Amino acid sequence: MNTRPLRLSAAIAVSGIAAVTLAACVVAGAGPGYGGYGGDVGMGAGVGYYEPIGGVYGLWAPGYQVGPYRDGGRGWVGGNGPHAYHTSHGVRSPPSIPSRSRSRR
Amino acid sequence: MRAEIHPRSSDSRSSNRSAILFRRGVLVALLAAAGIATASAEPLALLPALVAPASQEHHVGKVIFVELVTPDMAAAKQFYGGLFGWTFTDMQAGGLDYADASLSGHPVAGLIQRKLAAGEHRQPAWLSFIAVRDVDATNKEAVAHGAKVMYSPHNLPNRGREAVFADPQGAIFAVLTSSSGDPEDVMAAPGEWIWSSLITTNPDTAAAFYQTLFDYEIFELPGKPGMQHLMFASDNYARAGANSLPSDKAITPPHWLNYVRVDDTAAMTSKVIALGGKVLVEPRMDRHGGKVAVVADPSGAPFGLMEWPNAETKEVSK
Numbered sequence: 001m002n003t004r005p006l007r008l009s010a011a012i013a014v015s016g017i018a019a020v021t022l023a024a025c026v027v028a029g030a031g032p033g034y035g036g037y038g039g040d041v042g043m044g045a046g047v048g049y050y051e052p053i054g055g056v057y058g059l060w061a062p063g064y065q066v067g068p069y070r071d072g073g074r075g076w077v078g079g080n081g082p083h084a085y086h087t088s089h090g091v092r093s094p095p096s097i098p099s100r101s102r103s104r105r
Numbered sequence: 106m107r108a109e110i111h112p113r114s115s116d117s118r119s120s121n122r123s124a125i126l127f128r129r130g131v132l133v134a135l136l137a138a139a140g141i142a143t144a145s146a147e148p149l150a151l152l153p154a155l156v157a158p159a160s161q162e163h164h165v166g167k168v169i170f171v172e173l174v175t176p177d178m179a180a181a182k183q184f185y186g187g188l189f190g191w192t193f194t195d196m197q198a199g200g201l202d203y204a205d206a207s208l209s210g211h212p213v214a215g216l217i218q219r220k221l222a223a224g225e226h227r228q229p230a231w232l233s234f235i236a237v238r239d240v241d242a243t244n245k246e247a248v249a250h251g252a253k254v255m256y257s258p259h260n261l262p263n264r265g266r267e268a269v270f271a272d273p274q275g276a277i278f279a280v281l282t283s284s285s286g287d288p289e290d291v292m293a294a295p296g297e298w299i300w301s302s303l304i305t306t307n308p309d310t311a312a313a314f315y316q317t318l319f320d321y322e323i324f325e326l327p328g329k330p331g332m333q334h335l336m337f338a339s340d341n342y343a344r345a346g347a348n349s350l351p352s353d354k355a356i357t358p359p360h361w362l363n364y365v366r367v368d369d370t371a372a373m374t375s376k377v378i379a380l381g382g383k384v385l386v387e388p389r390m391d392r393h394g395g396k397v398a399v400v401a402d403p404s405g406a407p408f409g410l411m412e413w414p415n416a417e418t419k420e421v422s423k
Binding site (some may be wrong): 057059060061062063064066067068069070081083084085088089093096097099100102 | 211217281289292293294300302309310312313316323324326330334335336343345346350357364385386389391392393394395397401407409411
């Protein structure tokens with residue numbers, strides 16, 4: 001029995017699979033949106049991420065405040081001591097968030 | 106194709122047939138590979154423009170968009186839709202499920218589904234996009250001042266150019282030059298994002314870093330001893346705050362936290378629980394006279410709730 005055609009078919013199949021696999025690998029690593037963050041951060045479509053896992057969210061003690069002033073900083077007494085950042089506003093009080101209603105375009 | 110032009114021996118014919126079969130096999134394989142390449146390398150779907158119709162407004166330093174990567178898109182849509190009344194438009198982006206969330210016709214967020222592999226322990230989170238005029242220049246500045254580039258500057262059709270960084274203390278944020286301009290400076294409606302906080306190990310040095318990138322004016326607000334609270338401003342508006350990590354900070358890494366405006370924080374925290382989320386920080390009165398709370402969606406992504414009583418706010422003139 002001549003086994004050559006069988007061996008050749010197997011070789012063809014292996015070549016085909018190898019070529020497909022190689023192409024798939026190339027595609028998986030190409031194009032926008034497939035970059036990997038590595039480390040603790042994973043990348044989805046290039047526009048999102050996961051953070052390192054946290055356990056319990058920090059407890060906010062009384063007096064821990066996060067929001068802005070709403071009244072132009074009434075009661076604000078400044079805070080222009082030595083800082084790593086640059087201060088230029090002098091005695092001007094802190095602004096608040098925008099208050100205007102949305103316009104109709 | 107003729108295999109035999111001249112008479113040959115059987116070995117010769119067999120060898121020739123083999124060569125033909127091999128070439129055909131390779132051809133089939135290459136065509137198959139090309140087919141896969143074509144199917145997989147489809148371009149990112151056109152994300153909706155940030156502002157429609159496009160505007161000429163630019164507000165450097167303003168948080169202009171937020172995006173959530175979630176392992177369960179269906180659960181996220183059910184949660185945020187039920188909580189805030191957001192509606193969603195589904196699309197495919199780079200082979201991933203993407204949902205554009207809007208409220209009353211205004212885009213409020215993007216949701217991306219990315220499955221977590223078994224045993225993969227990562228924290229779903231909202232990513233803040235801060236407006237810049239030049240992403241590449243910001244990239245250079247950020248790196249020069251100690252940031253780690255998580256995703257290099259790249260274009261997103263219809264959206265603009267963006268990049269993602271970890272600041273020197275590890276908080277992750279993105280910058281975006283929106284090709285349709287930045288959203289106008291208006292009061293957020295209930296269900297829209299109203300405020301952002303950077304909660305970090307050293308607000309002072311973090312403020313210097315962000316000031317370099319966004320040219321913020323920075324104000325130090327009164328707070329408890331040892332707990333710094335800074336405010337970042339641009340265009341004469343408050344844009345974000347920076348707070349010291351709470352004292353039990355060891356288990357919470359530096360991060361950006363975004364707040365959605367609500368009418369009743371306490372009622373909304375109950376709704377969060379009913380929809381499968383968690384309350385991380387119970388409602389509490391804040392500096393502006395409204396209550397804030399921190400909650401997490403069913404996948405664990407934290408975000409804030411903030412009341413903003415309806416009286417007009419004041420813009421302070423320079």
